[in-house]
Amino acid sequence: MMRLKNQTAIITGGSGSIGRATAKRFLNEGAEGILLVDQDASALKNVVKSLESDRIKTFTADVSKARDTEKYIEKAIREFGRIDIFFLNAGIEGVVKPLSEYPEDIYDKVMAVNAKSVWLGMKYAFPHMKKHGGSIIINSSVAGLQGTPEVMAYVTSKHAVIGSMRVAALEGAPHNIRVNTIHPSPVDNRMMRSLEEGFSPGAGGDAKQNFEKMIPLGRYAENDEIAELVLFLASDESKFITGSTYVIDGGMTS
Numbered sequence: 245m246m247r248l249k250n251q252t253a254i255i256t257g258g259s260g261s262i263g264r265a266t267a268k269r270f271l272n273e274g275a276e277g278i279l280l281v282d283q284d285a286s287a288l289k290n291v292v293k294s295l296e297s298d299r300i301k302t303f304t305a306d307v308s309k310a311r312d313t314e315k316y317i318e319k320a321i322r323e324f325g326r327i328d329i330f331f332l333n334a335g336i337e338g339v340v341k342p343l344s345e346y347p348e349d350i351y352d353k354v355m356a357v358n359a360k361s362v363w364l365g366m367k368y369a370f371p372h373m374k375k376h377g378g379s380i381i382i383n384s385s386v387a388g389l390q391g392t393p394e395v396m397a398y399v400t401s402k403h404a405v406i407g408s409m410r411v412a413a414l415e416g417a418p419h420n421i422r423v424n425t426i427h428p429s430p431v432d433n434r435m436m437r438s439l440e441e442g443f444s445p446g447a448g449g450d451a452k453q454n455f456e457k458m459i460p461l462g463r464y465a466e467n468d469e470i471a472e473l474v475l476f477l478a479s480d481e482s483k484f485i486t487g488s489t490y491v492i493d494g495g496m497t498s
Contacts, residue, residue: 246274247479252324254279254316256307256365257334259287261433262383264294265467266331266474271297273475277324281305281316281334307334308356313364317372327372329478332362332405333383337435338397340442351397358401362408370412370421377420381477382409383470384425386493395439406489413487422486424477429493430455432464460495 253270257263258280267278277299282288285304292300303319305312320327338354339347362382369380387395388402406425413423430436440451456462473492476482491497 247475247481248276248329249274250276251328251478252277252279252320252326253329253331253478254281254320254327254365254369255331255333256281256361257383258282258302259284259291260333260435261467262428262431262470263331263333264291265471266333267291267300268295269468269471269475270329270478271295271299273479275299275329277301279303279316279320279323281307283307307361307365308353310364310367313361314368317365317368321372326376327369328376328378330365330369330373330378330380331383331474331478332365332380334358334361335383335401335435337438337442338395340394340439341396342394343396346396354397355401355404358398359404359408362405366408366412366423370416373416373421374419378422379478379482380412380416380421380423381474382423382425384409384427384489386427386429386491386496388425388427389489389491389497394443409489410487417486422477422482424482424485424488424490426470426473426477427489427491427493427497428465428470429459429496430464431467431470433467436464458496459493460498463494465492465494 259282279301288302303316305316335358385402387399409425444451
């Protein structure tokens with residue numbers, strides 16, 4: 245079944261593991277065009293090469309900057325004529341430090357990439373999406389639903405995007421723009437390797453085991469599993485869902 249036939253999409257954080265897995269899933273479901281956005285041009289090229297599809301376009305941007313955001317939205321409109329699906333997936337983890345030692349510059353950067361970029365993306369996409377509706381999916385985290393010591397900026401930013409989602413869902417509803425957040429537990433990718441090292445320097449494997457003990461299903465999520473949830477929220481199967489928080493965490497927040 246081609247669940248995204250004739251649909252177009254933007255995926256920020258497009259060179260990351262979740263972005264790449266989602267792009268692949270969208271292609272398999274018939275997406276007409278996908279714009280992958282990331283700050284790492286080289287990584288974007290590698291993703292395009294691995295996906296082997298002329299339906300993939302790329303744009304190198306700092307998603308925390310208004311002008312860059314406006315430009316990637318304009319690129320999507322030039323290439324596809326419309327935006328049906330917008331997966332706001334870009335995110336960084338910052339560092340692992342007690343709140344009293346957390347560096348201000350890193351705090352500001354995490355908030356800019358993880359939270360401000362969500363607002364900017366919607367700010368520039370909404371005028372186009374109001375014409376025909378669509379689905380916006382924001383990648384938050386279980387860290388948006390509960391606290392974790394020593395990752396102040398990350399946790400704060402992931403809580404913040406829930407507020408952004410709720411405002412956007414209310415403003416978007418009259419135009420049939422649906423907006424939801426997803427909340428993964430630890431996912432088996434680069435970000436978790438970084439956090440594992442931050443929590444247990446030189447013994448990342450120990451940190452991974454500790455995280456897995458907090459997940460009733462006993463393991464990290466796979467990137468493809470997150471992509472499946474994004475696909476559901478992007479498709480017409482979720483056409484009456486907006487303003488919701490979707491937890492995909494193996495029972496971690498139970």
